[in-house]
Amino acid sequence: MFVINKIPFGETHLLELRNPCTNEYVTILPDLGGSLHQICLSGHGTLHPLLWAVKDDEELYREGIAQYRGALLAPFADRIEKGRYAFEEVEYNLACNEANSQNALHGFVSTRQFDVLQVEANDRQASVTLFFEYNGSVTGFPFPFILTVRYVLTATEFGCYTYVQNKGSKTMPIGIGWHPYFQVREDISQYQLKIPANTSFVINEAYINTGATVPFYDAAKFLELEDNFFFNAYRLNQINGSATTILRDKKTLIDIAVTSTGFPFLQLYGVAGKGFAIEPLTCIGNAFNNGIGLNVLIPGELMQTSFNVSVKDIDQ
Numbered sequence: 001m002f003v004i005n006k007i008p009f010g011e012t013h014l015l016e017l018r019n020p021c022t023n024e025y026v027t028i029l030p031d032l033g034g035s036l037h038q039i040c041l042s043g044h045g046t047l048h049p050l051l052w053a054v055k056d057d058e059e060l061y062r063e064g065i066a067q068y069r070g071a072l073l074a075p076f077a078d079r080i081e082k083g084r085y086a087f088e089e090v091e092y093n094l095a096c097n098e099a100n101s102q103n104a105l106h107g108f109v110s111t112r113q114f115d116v117l118q119v120e121a122n123d124r125q126a127s128v129t130l131f132f133e134y135n136g137s138v139t140g141f142p143f144p145f146i147l148t149v150r151y152v153l154t155a156t157e158f159g160c161y162t163y164v165q166n167k168g169s170k171t172m173p174i175g176i177g178w179h180p181y182f183q184v185r186e187d188i189s190q191y192q193l194k195i196p197a198n199t200s201f202v203i204n205e206a207y208i209n210t211g212a213t214v215p216f217y218d219a220a221k222f223l224e225l226e227d228n229f230f231f232n233a234y235r236l237n238q239i240n241g242s243a244t245t246i247l248r249d250k251k252t253l254i255d256i257a258v259t260s261t262g263f264p265f266l267q268l269y270g271v272a273g274k275g276f277a278i279e280p281l282t283c284i285g286n287a288f289n290n291g292i293g294l295n296v297l298i299p300g301e302l303m304q305t306s307f308n309v310s311v312k313d314i315d316q
Contacts, residue, residue: 001122002017002126004016009057009060010060011057011118015038015128017049017152018269019126019155023040024042024153026153027041028039028130028151029060030116032071032110032111032112033112034151035072035110037053041158041310041311043252043253046252051069051180052182052184052275054069065107066293067275070181072162072178073179073281074176075172075173076104076107077175078105078267078285078287079208080094080288082102084094085289086169093140094138095138095139103207106177107273109147125142125152125153125154126153127151129148129149129150129151130149131147131148141308143172145166145168146164148163148165149161150163152299157308157310159308160178160306161305161307163303163304164176164182165303169299172296174296174303175295176281177282178279181274182278183248185251187214188226191247191248192250193246193247193248194221195218195234196237197216197237198215198217198219198237199216199234200215200232201213201234201235207285211290231268232267232268236265241262242263245257254311254312255314257309257311257312258278258305260280260305260306262282262306263282265280265282265283265284266278281293
């Protein structure tokens with residue numbers, strides 16, 4: 001029987017989805033945008049905490065929030081250059097919240113409190129559904145919406161299902177993403193990455209996606225992580241709307257598979273010896289200006305996406 005626990009975490013709390021038969025678990029932070037705190041899955045008979053997680057609430061407020069560890073990025077992911085964009089011939093200005101730059105970064109829901117809509121645990125899975133309603137009050141984004149996120153732990157994987165609905169009376173631009181940092185050790189040579197893409201995007205010195213593309217020839221290969229993927233964005237080769245990116249750990253002999261559905265793009269970002277972000281995105285950075293992947297929802301329309309994380313053993 002799967003279980004769901006509420007665990008104190010300093011001034012806030014974690015919701016834990018746990019499989020007592022294997023001790024695999026997932027923890028989330030409802031009070032901080034429904035962020036993913038940890039995903040712990042089994043490989044080769046050993047439990048592997050997969051994410052670069054904060055150890056306590058002191059680290060959470062000192063570093064974790066600013067680094068968007070495990071955050072849901074909405075109503076835009078990555079950057080909007082100088083916080084400015086135009087939609088349907090109206091110009092908007094968002095607050096520029098990126099340190100040391102003049103860009104708007106990663107939306108504004110990552111520190112919002114999400115309400116618990118439903119919890120369920122049975123002999124097959126544990127699931128938690130969170131809910132956040134935005135009333136259009138943030139300067140630069142006067143478009144009300146509802147976010148619903150369902151987190152599911154089964155005996156084989158973790159799944160995260162995200163739904164965005166336009167609750168306003170006008171059409172709404174929208175882009176979302178997730179920002180899970182997978183834990184990496186100081187010896188980066190133990191990791192490889194397989195990216196299902198034929199195209200990568202050109203990023204300028206201010207980390208703005210220019211929309212220009214270059215070929216990516218290594219979709220079928222495992223590439224050494226090394227310093228090759230500090231800040232890269234890709235258009236994924238989707239099959240039936242899905243694609244799987246694999247982070248391989250040659251030391252522990254596991255593949256961490258991130259399968260995204262409804263996310264045509266991928267952003268990678270590394271923090272040396274600590275974490276490596278594999279970010280499924282519905283649009284590229286600065287999409288409110290370049291339009292690449294930007295979704296436009298009419299009143300009442302719903303957008304659905306998901307990503308799943310699983311661990312597979314590899315032979316020595």
